[in-house]
Structures are given as structure tokens and as C-alpha cells.
Amino acid sequence: MKNHIVVVGSLAYDSIETPRGKVEKTLGGSANYFSVAASLFSPVRIVGVVGEDYASSDLELLQTRNIDTQGMITAKGKTFHWEGSYENDMNEAKTLKTDLNVFEHFNPELPESYRNSEFVFLANIHPQLQLRVLDQVKNPLFVASDTMNLWINAARADLLKVLSRVHTLLINEGEAKLLTGASNAIAAASLILQMGPRFVVIKRGEYGFLMYGPEGYFMLPAVPVSDVIDPTGAGDTFAGGFFGYLASRAHSSFTTNDLKWACVFGSVMASFTVQGFGLSSLLKVNSQDVETRLNLFEKATKLSKAEN
Amino acid sequence: MKNHIVVVGSLAYDSIETPRGKVEKTLGGSANYFSVAASLFSPVRIVGVVGEDYASSDLELLQTRNIDTQGMITAKGKTFHWEGSYENDMNEAKTLKTDLNVFEHFNPELPESYRNSEFVFLANIHPQLQLRVLDQVKNPLFVASDTMNLWINAARADLLKVLSRVHTLLINEGEAKLLTGASNAIAAASLILQMGPRFVVIKRGEYGFLMYGPEGYFMLPAVPVSDVIDPTGAGDTFAGGFFGYLASRAHSSFTTNDLKWACVFGSVMASFTVQGFGLSSLLKVNSQDVETRLNLFEKATKLSKAEN
Numbered sequence: 001m002k003n004h005i006v007v008v009g010s011l012a013y014d015s016i017e018t019p020r021g022k023v024e025k026t027l028g029g030s031a032n033y034f035s036v037a038a039s040l041f042s043p044v045r046i047v048g049v050v051g052e053d054y055a056s057s058d059l060e061l062l063q064t065r066n067i068d069t070q071g072m073i074t075a076k077g078k079t080f081h082w083e084g085s086y087e088n089d090m091n092e093a094k095t096l097k098t099d100l101n102v103f104e105h106f107n108p109e110l111p112e113s114y115r116n117s118e119f120v121f122l123a124n125i126h127p128q129l130q131l132r133v134l135d136q137v138k139n140p141l142f143v144a145s146d147t148m149n150l151w152i153n154a155a156r157a158d159l160l161k162v163l164s165r166v167h168t169l170l171i172n173e174g175e176a177k178l179l180t181g182a183s184n185a186i187a188a189a190s191l192i193l194q195m196g197p198r199f200v201v202i203k204r205g206e207y208g209f210l211m212y213g214p215e216g217y218f219m220l221p222a223v224p225v226s227d228v229i230d231p232t233g234a235g236d237t238f239a240g241g242f243f244g245y246l247a248s249r250a251h252s253s254f255t256t257n258d259l260k261w262a263c264v265f266g267s268v269m270a271s272f273t274v275q276g277f278g279l280s281s282l283l284k285v286n287s288q289d290v291e292t293r294l295n296l297f298e299k300a301t302k303l304s305k306a307e308n
Numbered sequence: 309m310k311n312h313i314v315v316v317g318s319l320a321y322d323s324i325e326t327p328r329g330k331v332e333k334t335l336g337g338s339a340n341y342f343s344v345a346a347s348l349f350s351p352v353r354i355v356g357v358v359g360e361d362y363a364s365s366d367l368e369l370l371q372t373r374n375i376d377t378q379g380m381i382t383a384k385g386k387t388f389h390w391e392g393s394y395e396n397d398m399n400e401a402k403t404l405k406t407d408l409n410v411f412e413h414f415n416p417e418l419p420e421s422y423r424n425s426e427f428v429f430l431a432n433i434h435p436q437l438q439l440r441v442l443d444q445v446k447n448p449l450f451v452a453s454d455t456m457n458l459w460i461n462a463a464r465a466d467l468l469k470v471l472s473r474v475h476t477l478l479i480n481e482g483e484a485k486l487l488t489g490a491s492n493a494i495a496a497a498s499l500i501l502q503m504g505p506r507f508v509v510i511k512r513g514e515y516g517f518l519m520y521g522p523e524g525y526f527m528l529p530a531v532p533v534s535d536v537i538d539p540t541g542a543g544d545t546f547a548g549g550f551f552g553y554l555a556s557r558a559h560s561s562f563t564t565n566d567l568k569w570a571c572v573f574g575s576v577m578a579s580f581t582v583q584g585f586g587l588s589s590l591l592k593v594n595s596q597d598v599e600t601r602l603n604l605f606e607k608a609t610k611l612s613k614a615e616n
Contacts, residue, residue, distance in 0.1 A: 183398070183536075220529065
């Protein structure tokens, strides 16, 4: 019997400009990036809200990938729209405009069939909504959440409640330092574990990831990709690869080694996303591509015994 | 018969301020950091110039470590003095003051006994001086150089001549992008190889290193250290560990695997330097410490087979 992943997050249209060009209202949102990545490995269930302007083709795009969209509600109004741009180093998005639209009154309600999902990803949404989802799921095997500076600053108390209830926190480096007051990721990781999670994965963009747990640190650089077009969605794609891999393992419990491999698959999937605008590059990926990219990654980070 | 390393670089007194405190006129300079690190593995020979104010204890400090100081000249005047500070993230030094002093008229002259050194490190000095050293050594096995934005901007033609004559370039990420015009390290590495070196190692501070050569990329994060006190000299220490390990191998030629391990030992050594002001932490390191730190690094970056 397969493990199911439920993701609660945003579905959006993004307008993005990078040094490599620009796109208007391309498909985006954490739940889209996450589910396309995860669906290569495991069945995914989405909870989210879209407006009347959401294209049916964008819905079908998910349905043809083994993604259950029952939990996606259509509300009166327009879909969430984000507009942003990136400077030359592409490490940080500058938000130019955020039209929450229907996302403003989003109140996640899990269909009954979703409530026994073994794997739960609380993408970056208001911590109160994340708590609401936690109250609706029954004894999941594994729960992780993401967050952003907005919630760290404006909803810290609620965020800390979420952290006391998740197995793993996935968070960007800047936000890890903001959350903890630490001046580097190594120190931040250690402080985050005191807030509740058993593991933390700090995402470092082009510099890779840092995982920390009871057995210490595990860190690798990002997959070497020279043609970075648009980094939007890379973090959510990482989460999708991470969850997809973990849920595809038949165990009822996890080893640290499983989580290390989850980070590796997260990195592999994210490396596709950055190679095109929006979801364009990720949507073309198949299992063979994943295998090829994994081999590249292993080759770039593996240390053989020193010769004598 | 042991391989000898000759390093040509600066010997200095540094005044440094970081968020963790400040020191006045502490021992520094690329040749000092490099040689202390390398000397744990192989015999080192230094070429440099100091002023009349250079303490004899600072000279003895090297001599007790198997470092040949014949090539260190004392000139009339004061030793090179650098003053700098670091912001919270400690990734970039802000130069407050540079008193070249005797370093201004430095003209490296290798003692005859140094000229058959098998390993040559041209630390970050004017490319014309680096070329002068290259003209004095006889068929070294391995030559690497470092550089900085000052030379990339003001002495590019000379720098390109150096690059066409070295086996490996060691360079910081910001400078790799400045040198090549590339917007990320992955792309920069590839462009640098077109300038002459067979290998390039891009140093990324707290984010580790990226090596690129004929067999592709090899990258690892930095050793996880949470108590970063002062990052001054970390890059030169990396070079020292790199060279020290490579020269300790008895081969007359190199495999890519040797260079990967050289990067690992470079990272290991650099991780000690950042844990104290100036050279204070590095000077306390012995072989047992190196072994312990190497184990920590391997544990943090090694991926075991996925369990079934």
C-alpha cells in the first residue's frame, strides 16, 4: 500500500523577471512546485484555493500526474498573483507586488479521504492555517513545514506552536538566522531543534542544504548547474523531492539515512526547476532524467578512498 | 625523499575587528597562514619580506615547525600592516587601512636551494612578482596561484600570463565572477579553465569549495563550525592544507582524486583558523586534531547506500 502525501499551500500565477528574461502570469505557487516534484515518486493530494480565472489546463496538468486535486477549491475572485524580480546573483527574490486575491480568505479544509495521509507538508502559509491543518490529520507518520520572514516577524507565537508539532522544519538560511538570532546556519540549526523539530533542513540556494538532527550535521552543495534561468519555486521543489522520496520508502519509521537521501532527491529536483522560467523545466522531467541528474550529483560530491 | 613546498607571499601584522571582538597587530599574512597549515604535512620554504619591527619570536614560531625561513628578507622599515573588519555574516572583509611598508618594494628572490622545489604556491601578490617567481623555479611538479580583485582590475594582462603558466588557480567566488564575468561559480569555473589552468578551486567561505577540472566538478560544503571568531587567513590556510597534503603524497604526478583530497584537507585546516583571532587557533593544531576534524567532515558529507 502506497503512502500518500498531502500538501497545503499556494496555487498562483507569477510574473517574474530575472537577468535571463521575463514572464507574465506563469503557473506557480508552493503547492504546484511541490506536487509536480513529489508526484514523480509518490501519490500527492493538494489542498488549496484558486480563483475563477484558473485555467482548467493548469488543473489537468496536475491530474495527469497522479495528483489528487479534490482538496483544491475554486472561490469567487482571482487566483493569487505574485510579481517579483532577481538581481544578478539570483539568490534573493525581490517582491514587487503581491495580490493575495482568493488566497486572502483561504481556510484549508481537508477532504475526509485526505485526513489519513501518512505524509503532511505544510507549505509556507500563515502559521494559524498550518495549525488548522495539523488538527485535521490523524496520526501522520511524518510532518514538515516551511515558513517565511513575514510569519517569523508577525506571527511568531503561532509559528512556535507549529514548530512544537512538526517532525522537520524546512527553512531558508536567511530565515533560519532571523528566527533564531544566530549569525550562521550551523548555529541556527542547533537552536531550531530546541524549538521542537527533531530535524531541520536549512536551504541555502546555490550553496546547497544543511540538515541537522540527533546524529549531527549532514550537508551537501547544490547540484552544479551553470544555466540558472529562474530560481522561483526551487525551495518548494526541494520539499517535493524530499517528501516524494521519503513517502516512496515503505517503512513506518525513518532513519537519518532516509532523510539524507530525501535531501539529495530534493536537491536533484530543485536543480531542474531553476533551469527554466516558472514550472517549465520541472514539468519536462521524467524518472530517467532524475537518475541522470542524481548520477551527476553523486559524482560531484563523492570522495573515493585516497590511493596509496 | 620528501617533496618541498615554496610559498611566496605576505608576512604581516593585522589589526582585525569582528562581531566577536578585536585584535591589534596580530601575526598574519598569506605566507604565515599557508606555511603553518602546510607544515603539518610537508616541509615548507618561505619567500617574503619583513620590516625591522618583525619579532624574532614570530620567526622562531615558523622555524620550530619545519619551515625554512632562509627566503625571508628583513628590509629597512616596517612590516606590512593590514587593518580590516567584518560584518555579522563574516563572509567579506572590509579593508580599513593597508600600510604596504616594506612590502611595497618586495622583489622575490629565491635562494638557490629553493629553486628545485617540487611544489610552488604563488600567494596573492602582484602578478608581475608571481611571474618573476615562476622564472626562478626549475620544472616544479605542481604550481598554483591565488589572486584578488585589485590585480584582476589593475593588472589583468599580467594575471592572464600567470594563469597560462599555473596548474591550478585558487580563487574566491566573488573574484572568480569578476575575472570571468560569469554570474555564478559553476559557470565561472568552466571559463577559468579556458585561461590556462588545468584545475580551478573556487573558495566559497562558509559555503565550502568548488573544484573543476577535466573530470568535471567536485564540491563540498565547509566543515560545520558554529563558533566563527575571525575568518582572516582562512583562504590561505585552505591553500596550505591543500598543498601540504598533495606534497606529502610521494607521486610524481597527480590524479583528480589526489586533488579532491587536497581540497578536503584544505577545508579541514581552514576550519581551525576561523575559530580564533589571527593565527591563534591554527597554531594550536596537531595531527590528532586534524584527524578528528577530518572524521567530523566526512561524517557530515558522506552518503551511505540507501537501505532496502
